[in-house]
Amino acid sequence: MNLIKKLLTLFFIVFSFSSTAMEDPWGILDLSAKASHELNYEGVFHSQTSSESNSTHVIHANIANEEYSLLKMLDGAPSEVFSDGKMVYVKSQNRLTIKKRKNQFLFPSILPSDISNLKENYHLFFGEKKRIADRMAQLIVLTSKDDFRFNYHIWIDDKNFLPLKLIVTNNKNQTIEQSTFTTIAFNKVFKKDIFQKNIDLSNLYENENRNKFVENYVSNKFWNLKKLPAGFKEVDLISRRVGGLNILDYQLIFSDGLAYVSLFIRPITRGTEPKEGVVTIGSTNVSARYHDGYQIMSVGMVPAETVDTFSGAIEF
Amino acid sequence: MNEKISSLFDSEISNKEVDTLLSKKNKLAHARSAMSDYQLISDVLKKKEILPKNNLTDKIMSAIDKEPTQLGSVAKVNSQNTATVSFDFWPVLASAAVLVIIASTAFNIEVNSNASSQYQILAKEDIPQEIISAHHAATANNMNHFVQVGDSAK
Amino acid sequence: MQPLKVVTSNSSVYNSSNDKPEKSKMEIKPVNPDRALDQKLVEKAQKGDKQAFSILVEKYQLKLYRLISRMVRDQSEIEDIVQDSFIKAYRAIGNFRGDSAFYTWLYRIGINTAKNHLVSLGKRPKAMDSNEIEEMENYETMSELRVSETPESSMMSNQIADTVNGAIQNLPDELREAISLREIDGLCYEEISELMDCPIGTVRSRIFRARETIAEKLKPLIETSNKRW
Numbered sequence: 001m002n003l004i005k006k007l008l009t010l011f012f013i014v015f016s017f018s019s020t021a022m023e024d025p026w027g028i029l030d031l032s033a034k035a036s037h038e039l040n041y042e043g044v045f046h047s048q049t050s051s052e053s054n055s056t057h058v059i060h061a062n063i064a065n066e067e068y069s070l071l072k073m074l075d076g077a078p079s080e081v082f083s084d085g086k087m088v089y090v091k092s093q094n095r096l097t098i099k100k101r102k103n104q105f106l107f108p109s110i111l112p113s114d115i116s117n118l119k120e121n122y123h124l125f126f127g128e129k130k131r132i133a134d135r136m137a138q139l140i141v142l143t144s145k146d147d148f149r150f151n152y153h154i155w156i157d158d159k160n161f162l163p164l165k166l167i168v169t170n171n172k173n174q175t176i177e178q179s180t181f182t183t184i185a186f187n188k189v190f191k192k193d194i195f196q197k198n199i200d201l202s203n204l205y206e207n208e209n210r211n212k213f214v215e216n217y218v219s220n221k222f223w224n225l226k227k228l229p230a231g232f233k234e235v236d237l238i239s240r241r242v243g244g245l246n247i248l249d250y251q252l253i254f255s256d257g258l259a260y261v262s263l264f265i266r267p268i269t270r271g272t273e274p275k276e277g278v279v280t281i282g283s284t285n286v287s288a289r290y291h292d293g294y295q296i297m298s299v300g301m302v303p304a305e306t307v308d309t310f311s312g313a314i315e316f
Numbered sequence: 317m318n319e320k321i322s323s324l325f326d327s328e329i330s331n332k333e334v335d336t337l338l339s340k341k342n343k344l345a346h347a348r349s350a351m352s353d354y355q356l357i358s359d360v361l362k363k364k365e366i367l368p369k370n371n372l373t374d375k376i377m378s379a380i381d382k383e384p385t386q387l388g389s390v391a392k393v394n395s396q397n398t399a400t401v402s403f404d405f406w407p408v409l410a411s412a413a414v415l416v417i418i419a420s421t422a423f424n425i426e427v428n429s430n431a432s433s434q435y436q437i438l439a440k441e442d443i444p445q446e447i448i449s450a451h452h453a454a455t456a457n458n459m460n461h462f463v464q465v466g467d468s469a470k
Numbered sequence: 471m472q473p474l475k476v477v478t479s480n481s482s483v484y485n486s487s488n489d490k491p492e493k494s495k496m497e498i499k500p501v502n503p504d505r506a507l508d509q510k511l512v513e514k515a516q517k518g519d520k521q522a523f524s525i526l527v528e529k530y531q532l533k534l535y536r537l538i539s540r541m542v543r544d545q546s547e548i549e550d551i552v553q554d555s556f557i558k559a560y561r562a563i564g565n566f567r568g569d570s571a572f573y574t575w576l577y578r579i580g581i582n583t584a585k586n587h588l589v590s591l592g593k594r595p596k597a598m599d600s601n602e603i604e605e606m607e608n609y610e611t612m613s614e615l616r617v618s619e620t621p622e623s624s625m626m627s628n629q630i631a632d633t634v635n636g637a638i639q640n641l642p643d644e645l646r647e648a649i650s651l652r653e654i655d656g657l658c659y660e661e662i663s664e665l666m667d668c669p670i671g672t673v674r675s676r677i678f679r680a681r682e683t684i685a686e687k688l689k690p691l692i693e694t695s696n697k698r699w
Contacts, residue, residue: 045459047458047459047460048460049458049460049461052460053460054459054460054463056459071459073459073463079463081459081462081463090462090463092463106456106457106458106459106462107457107458107459109457110457166457177458179457179458179459236454238450238454240450251450251451251454253454253455255455260451260454260455262447262450262451262454262455264447264450273435273436274435274436275435275436275437275438275439275442276435276436276437276438277437277438277439278438279438279439279440279443281440281443281448284448284451286438286443286447286448287438288438288442288443290435297443297447299447299448299451300451300455
């Protein structure tokens with residue numbers, strides 16, 4: 001019964017492509033977002049930033065409406081990431097860290113489920129068709145409507161709409177980051193136990209959730225935000241204890257649907273010099289400001305002006 | 317010299333000629349006056365509203381002359397080939413007299429220049445790794461960033 | 471899969487398999503000469519050359535003035551806001567990285583300075599998004615707006631316009647053509663040299679001589695009035 005449901009979903013997705021795209025080109029992004037969560041696939045993709053380049057083996061499955069993924073890095077130190085849709089387990093060099101992620105995950109699941117924000121902030125263009133990982137793919141380009149974000153080039157599978165390749169460029173058409181499948185196979189049937197066997201949960205070394213997070217400590221919001229760069233909305237708020245003490249620092253996360261900026265509000269400890277300025281680390285820009293006893297830092301894969309605006313948006 | 321000013325007005329001037337023009341400090345007031353005339357002519361030809369000729373540039377530069385000299389990151393342009401532009405981001409050049417005044421661009425915060433002079437200029441090594449890790453842990457869609465988080469998480 | 475006719479968010483219709491919108495190519499586009507010059511001047515200002523900044527002030531002060539005049543009516547207030555905006559821009563020049571064009575950056579400073587000014591006077595500035603700002607910048611026609619019109623200023627403006635237009639008509643053909651192609655058609659020197667079939671140096675010289683001839687005719691008009699029109 002599940003298999004029939006899945007086939008019907010796939011059929012619907014394929015059939016709806018021509019009508020959806022004709023009437024609403026943005027609809028293809030909706031289909032693509034769904035595909036990355038609903039399809040079963042196994043493959044290898046290559047990810048590149050300004051400083052690192054790695055290949056990853058991925059298995060993704062939707063089993064009884066639960067989403068599972070297992071990613072294993074093929075280069076460098078052995079690392080695995082397992083997700084059951086609720087928690088993310090990162091096993092690297094014999095350390096296991098559990099993280100809880102909200103609404104966003106790794107390539108190829110890069111598109112938001114709600115694309116209305118994207119429409120406000122990006123222009124959409126259709127580009128070339130090209131062969132990627134032995135699949136025909138349609139290029140969709142999302143170009144920024146302003147100077148506050150970068151541009152996203154996404155090649156999606158012509159038949160099932162899974163993103164197969166992503167390139168992020170700045171406003172000078174320089175590549176910031178990219179990820180691309182080199183091999184991929186669809187419609188495999190996976191059993192649940194293959195996802196769990198590599199992660200020994202009895203051997204937990206670390207659980208960030210247990211000790212560090214004080215999530216959504218909303219009652220302690222002592223700041224206001226002045227006008228933010230257009231299109232960015234607050235999507236998450238994480239509080240952490242500083243060094244185990246009963247002092248909190250905060251991470252506000254903003255997104256326009258594709259780009260993300262974190263804004264950190266951290267109390268300055270006695271004897272520490274406040275810092276101000278903007279620097280670039282690889283593909284990430286960081287802006288720092290000092291305000292009334294707090295070091296404010298904003299971080300994101302966005303133009304320097306954007307992080308600078310964010311760090312200047314806090315007042316209290 | 318005057319022909320160079322006309323080319324400057326049209327942005328059709330080489331970097332070398334800009335350097336030459338700017339080196340003639342005693343002629344810059346004349347250059348600005350000429351540009352002002354050219355602007356008037358341009359406005360008429362483009363059928364724009366003719367605004368009163370003002371001495372606003374002089375007033376602005378008098379005020380700026382009282383400001384501390386700004387030094388900062390340099391945007392480098394590849395002067396040999398204007399088909400490409402590349403930028404280096406450098407730390408502020410060492411100088412005992414440097415003041416760093418941070419002003420927001422689109423959404424201003426008034427920063428007291430005296431207060432900001434107390435603060436150190438941000439350098440890469442000043443950024444705590446846990447901040448970068450925390451950002452990537454919550455938002456990265458690139459495996460390289462995400463797994464680094466796993467390595468360095470505390 | 472057959473090629474599809476799709477409609478982009480910009481409402482241009484094309485066939486997805488044949489057409490390649492420029493932005494889908496990963497090529498580097500030529501830099502706008504205006505932007506390249508501004509970057510050069512910013513660079514020099516960042517090295518401590520205030521006179522380089524003065525060229526940027528001269529280049530953009532009228533444009534900024536027009537922009538602010540859409541929000542503020544009083545001439546002296548407009549001048550104050552323009553002055554404040556440039557001072558703020560100078561203070562922040564060290565942080566300007568060239569991610570956007572200089573004038574884009576400057577205009578945002580100008581808009582915000584104007585808004586703050588209005589708020590400080592107890593006036594609520596209209597909320598503007600980037601489309602409205604762009605519209606304001608383009609909204610300049612003689613028939614639509616006057617910054618602060620008096621009978622005297624109106625007469626002076628008309629005299630200036632008549633003098634310039636008269637001087638243009640009396641120019642030698644090649645000078646008139648060169649300056650018209652530059653100012654009215656907005657062509658660059660290279661394009662003008664192709665159209666006029668002469669070297670770029672000649673184009674440069676012709677435009678300069680045209681300007682100097684017209685400026686000579688304007689001198690008596692401008693010099694007779696030292697006060698505001």
